[in-house]
Amino acid sequence: MGWTIALHGGAGDIARSMPAERRIPRETALRHCLDIGVAALKANKHPLDVVELVVRELENIPNFNAGRGSVLTTAGTVEMEACIMDGKTKKCGAVSGLTTVVNPISLARLVMEKTPHIYLAFDGAEAFAREQGVETVDPSHFITQDNIERLNQAKEANRVQIDYTQPIQKEGKVEETHVADGDSQIGTVGRVAVDSHGNLAAATSTGGFVNKMVGRIGDTPIIGSGTYANRLCAVSATGKGEEIIRGTVARDVAALMEFKGLSLKEAAAYVVEESTPKGNVGLVAVSATGEVTMAFNTTGMFRACATEDGYTEFGIWPSPK
């Protein structure tokens, strides 16, 4: 048993026709972030520090929907959220509605460590950021030209987007949108890690989804939905937030291990195959014994993992069986 690390850069209907100029920078970024995480684990950093470090890096890269590069609300603004959880103590911190904080994941960590609360949002979270002296910038820093275009496309396709309320019946229509606007649904970055002592941690960060209503909270900051860690495993989920919330996806992976005795892989497979609707959910997870799994029921999920014994995997679409 040794350390293991896994990360995702969002799950969704990632078209196989995605142009190389969009795909390659993301693959490069994932590799870069995986390397950072591996180096940190090799240097015996605590998984909590490792997941924070790597998610910070992903937040700083504009190709992913978190921090800089976050997708825009219907008002054209950025509202970011993030969550972090430590497995051994089940301590956790979450933030929503951030508009100026450079690294939401680090503010979530501060909520966990410096407040009696777990979850701060909107003005209160921003005020806390200032009190703690974390780096803040003008909201325009987070907005990329790409995302302005995505918002415009999403607004044009609005009628279809609202149909998301019934994802199962309207699956066909949903797919149409994705073909139309390529990778605009790809949300969220997440990271899970376990060290050789079995310490686990999970972290997730996102800008939400394109053309979301102002004030919308997704699954990412919700403990048990987008993010969860305990003594058995650490999980970060991504995809359609509303489905992940009602499926309490991250906690369910852990609950299936705990209450049904499933292995990490079996538990993750059960959640994406049996308990959540197709086309909506992806997750990465590691267990205390160093197992790793990256499961999704969407077309694809940007993902990468590495273990101490030298195994690494990168992928976007399902791996050939």
Added chain:
Amino acid sequence: MGGWAIAVHGGAGVDPNLPTHRQEEAKKLLTRCLDIGISALRSNLPAIDVVELVVKELETDPLFNSGRGSALTAKGTAEMEASIMDGPKRRCGAVSGVTTVKNPISLARLVMDKSPHSYLAFSGAEEFARQQGVETVENDYFITEENVGMLKLAKEANSILFDYRVPIESCSAGAAATDSPLQMNGLPISIYAPETVGCVAVDSQGQCAAATSTGGLMNKMTGRIGDSPIIGAGTYACDLCGVSCTGEGEAIIRGTLAREVAAVMEYKGLNLQQAVDFVINERLDQGFAGLIAVSKNGEVACRFNTNGMFRGCATEDGFMKVGIWN
């Protein structure tokens, strides 16, 4: 099918010195709310409508910490949150940071029914409320004289609790703190406002639903989100059961308490009472909380590890009980 069942709560963690007349008022309100729920269930209203109806009533009455009568933020304002979940399709809606909406639970219901999202907060939630034309009032409407006094005490107690240089005996809040060594959420229980109201119901079709609403913690930071709006923590419903929790929000979130009841039923095959006992005994670590739950078979359960919980429950076969203490 075991028939309908319903339970309501008005928060866990009760001041042992709560005056008798206040205890009587609380019991009266719980009874009234149960009666409203019972007659709705008898007239075949679906569980989801019943829990909304009952929580609306609890929000409108100033006695408990939700809607009118909400605990106040450090700034002296009311910042409310609520969530609702329908068992059959696990549909859900939640709101946080609501400051003018008369009935936050009904806004949560609208988020579930009329928005593509399941959770809206702060200005976005307020904007949605206006779009939907729900009843809004000035923030003052929610603020009671009593809670203004409690906030003052909480602030005094806070400075004592976090500043050891000030001797505890030197002021009245200090006396209050020594009078009641019991604490919840870091505040002496005489000052701590029981968090949250909630209702769970199963209708005669066996459909479960849960709803929870709160003003949050007395003297909380603006922007603090507790367990009440968190699906899986404060509120959860699925095919098997409906659950609403109350108590120390952070312990409830960490323990994904409401989902936990359902998860041990689903994955371990426990019945409702076993599941509730397991969760309260094993999943709270050092935290204090309570919960109410119903199952699709018409069972009902209330458990807490605090000194008391305002609660009431009833089932179709004529059982009805309202209580505060253990």
